[in-house]
Amino acid sequence: xxxxxxxxxxxxxxxxxxxxxxxxxxxxxxxxxxxxxxxxxxxxxxxxxxxxxxxxxxxxxxxxxxxxxxxxxxxxxxxxxxxxxxxxxxxxxxxxxxxxxxxxxxxxxxxxxxxxxxxxxxxxxxxxxxxxxxxxxxxxxxxxxxxxxxxxxxxxxxxxxxxxxxxxxxxxxxxxxxxxxxxxxxxxxxxxxxxxxxxxxxxxxxxxxxxxxxxxxxxxxxxxxxxxxxxxxxxxxxxxxxxxxxx
Amino acid sequence: xxxxxxxxxxxxxxxxxxxxxxxxxxxxxxxxxxxxxxxxxxxxxxxxxxxxxxxxxxxxxxxxxxxxxxxxxxxxxxxxxxxxxxxxxxxxxxxxxxxxxxxxxxxxxxxxxxxxxxxxxxxxxxxxxxxxxxxxxxxxxxxxxxxxxxxxxxxxxxxxxxxxxxxxxxxxxxxxxxxxxxxxxxxxxxxxxxxxxxxxxxxxxxxxxxxxxxxxxxxxxxxxxxxxxxxxxxxxxxxxxxxxxxxxxxxxxxxxxxxxxxxxxxxxxxxxxxxxxxxxxxxxxxxxxxxxxxxxxxxxxxxxxxxxxxxxxxxxxxxxxxxxxxxxxxxxxxxxxxxxxxxxxxxxxxxxxxxxxxxxxxxxxxxxxxxxxxxxxxxxxxx
Numbered sequence: 161x162x163x164x165x166x167x168x169x170x171x172x173x174x175x176x177x178x179x180x181x182x183x184x185x186x187x188x189x190x191x192x193x194x195x196x197x198x199x200x201x202x203x204x205x206x207x208x209x210x211x212x213x214x215x216x217x218x219x220x221x222x223x224x225x226x227x228x229x230x231x232x233x234x235x236x237x238x239x240x241x242x243x244x245x246x247x248x249x250x251x252x253x254x255x256x257x258x259x260x261x262x263x264x265x266x267x268x269x270x271x272x273x274x275x276x277x278x279x280x281x282x283x284x285x286x287x288x289x290x291x292x293x294x295x296x297x298x299x300x301x302x303x304x305x306x307x308x309x310x311x312x313x314x315x316x317x318x319x320x321x322x323x324x325x326x327x328x329x330x331x332x333x334x335x336x337x338x339x340x341x342x343x344x345x346x347x348x349x350x351x352x353x354x355x356x357x358x359x360x361x362x363x364x365x366x367x368x369x370x371x372x373x374x375x376x377x378x379x380x381x382x383x384x385x386x387x388x389x390x391x392x393x394x395x396x397x398x399x400x401x402x403x404x405x406x407x
Numbered sequence: 408x409x410x411x412x413x414x415x416x417x418x419x420x421x422x423x424x425x426x427x428x429x430x431x432x433x434x435x436x437x438x439x440x441x442x443x444x445x446x447x448x449x450x451x452x453x454x455x456x457x458x459x460x461x462x463x464x465x466x467x468x469x470x471x472x473x474x475x476x477x478x479x480x481x482x483x484x485x486x487x488x489x490x491x492x493x494x495x496x497x498x499x500x501x502x503x504x505x506x507x508x509x510x511x512x513x514x515x516x517x518x519x520x521x522x523x524x525x526x527x528x529x530x531x532x533x534x535x536x537x538x539x540x541x542x543x544x545x546x547x548x549x550x551x552x553x554x555x556x557x558x559x560x561x562x563x564x565x566x567x568x569x570x571x572x573x574x575x576x577x578x579x580x581x582x583x584x585x586x587x588x589x590x591x592x593x594x595x596x597x598x599x600x601x602x603x604x605x606x607x608x609x610x611x612x613x614x615x616x617x618x619x620x621x622x623x624x625x626x627x628x629x630x631x632x633x634x635x636x637x638x639x640x641x642x643x644x645x646x647x648x649x650x651x652x653x654x655x656x657x658x659x660x661x662x663x664x665x666x667x668x669x670x671x672x673x674x675x676x677x678x679x680x681x682x683x684x685x686x687x688x689x690x691x692x693x694x695x696x697x698x699x700x701x702x703x704x705x706x707x708x709x710x711x712x713x714x715x716x717x718x719x720x721x722x723x724x725x726x727x728x729x730x731x732x733x734x735x736x737x738x739x740x741x742x743x744x745x746x747x748x749x750x751x752x753x754x755x756x757x758x759x760x761x762x763x764x765x766x767x768x769x770x771x772x773x774x775x776x777x778x779x780x781x782x783x784x785x786x787x788x789x790x
Contacts, residue, residue: 280735284419291424296437300426303417307538307568307737311744315574318748319715345713391577396570399428399435405573406411406430406534 409531481510575752588655590626610660663725729756
């Protein structure tokens with residue numbers, strides 16, 4: 161097995177040289193990731209880390225969010241295994257930030273759920289790191305952040321008691337939320353095969369969401385409305401909010 | 408003021424951790440229970456087998472058969488043939504059908520480690536946020552001591568997550584501060600197969616009595632049976648949908664079905680079996696017909712999403728009403744999700760198929776004991 165892995169690595173490295181000379185960045189990233197995986201399986205974490213760090217630079221150059229996210233996640237895992245907790249946490253957090261950015265662009269609840277599955281192990285790693293570092297509060301925040309995010313997002317668009325707001329702002333928010341609600345209902349009535357209908361709904365949803373974000377920014381500036389905006393946005397509770405919910 | 412504690416569980420691929428947060432303590436604490444996720448999954452599987460029996464289709468798939476064998480080997484070990492039929496009152500009298508949950512209770516010491524117990528001993532109410540397979544297990548029935556279960560020692564509030572709890576609280580806060588539940592809707596209908604329809608259709612007597620005793624002006628709407636009788640509207644889908652949004656307490660006494668049958672099922676097809684306005688639903692049909700064919704008799708989770716509720720509490724005395732498919736992002740798919748979305752901040756549900764006599768007794772006793780102080784307006788509780 162080890163011999164085969166070494167062979168794979170040698171071939172990947174040869175391919176890397178060719179890609180570099182030809183300026184093929186995307187295949188270069190794939191080959192570097194392959195080298196990293198082979199080194200990991202051969203229990204050479206230091207070298208694997210170097211390979212993935214190099215791959216990360218390429219992912220950034222390519223502008224691929226998903227490739228960056230995977231690289232950060234793997235680097236986090238390698239550092240965790242090596243006992244390098246601080247960089248492990250940093251890498252995992254950056255993977256999570258990218259994950260959040262991708263998640264926010266998903267309209268359908270089922271897509272958000274499927275997407276959340278990818279972050280499950282990331283949260284597990286972050287919690288393990290926080291506990292090792294004796295940062296229990298951060299661990300608790302991650303533990304709760306990992307749960308029911310799609311449901312929180314969904315509840316954010318449901319009927320919530322609105323704090324006192326200027327009439328025009330309240331009306332505008334209500335109108336936008338109603339339209340978002342209609343889109344969610346319409347989306348549930350479509351199937352995977354109705355791609356055109358879903359594309360159209362997705363575009364409408366993105367626009368409405370952007371408008372809602374602006375409205376929420378305005379509402380958030382009104383004293384006493386910060387929590388309401390957090391709920392609307394589906395922001396996971398931090399330690400203070402967790403504590404407040406128990407009082 | 409009652410003393411509260413939040414127990415937040417997190418099941419990773421190696422172990423189960425629990426965090427404790429008390430508002431009166433400066434920092435949260437963390438405990439490693441050393442319970443592997445596989446142990447919890449085996450408990451979930453065994454409990455489903457104990458309550459629902461082994462479905463024939465499960466044996467045909469090889470990996471499924473291995474998992475069932477593993478679950479049956481948990482203490483007390485049982486032979487598969489003793490679990491091929493559903494739990495029933497008659498069978499319980501026979502020694503070979505004796506049920507014990509020692510496999511679950513044996514995890515009590517680990518899921519509630521000694522250090523954690525010492526920290527929560529003076530709490531009045533524990534707010535439990537499970538994770539992964541723990542959503543499908545009755546944490547309230549862990550042993551606190553030889554004499555007491557957790558539920559006997561503390562008030563227990565079971566939440567999807569602390570994030571979801573905030574929404575439930577926000578919905579409660581939106582009500583006037585002196586708001587007391589003043590109206591209730593009772594929808595009760597048996598199935599064609601029930602030899603004693605009154606065990607469902609007389610349900611809600613206690614709830615109606617409690618309401619009227621507290622305030623004779625309380626509004627009690629009873630939707631009973633399959634068709635209109637003596638001026639009473641039936642527990643039909645249309646009547647229920649019309650009335651549900653106008654009451655502070657909503658109570659169902661009917662059969663429930665979990666939509667996730669086999670690997671191709673859809674948990675959002677889970678629902679409550681009600682009248683179509685003229686006839687009773689059939690449990691047998693619900694097991695064999697398609698969701699489209701059952702539509703006139705089934706108020707599904709998908710349909711509940713489109714309702715708007717203002718109720719403080721929804722109680723579902725219906726089989727498997729709290730059962731959900733737990734997806735990896737810790738998303739619970741089933742009736743709970745849709746009732747929360749529709750606006751119910753507190754739910755009383757059943758994780759499995761339940762015996763109609765014991766569930767009625769439990770609910771009546773709960774109503775008499777708990778009313779009118781709880782439902783603690785902390786969040787959603789799933790029992």
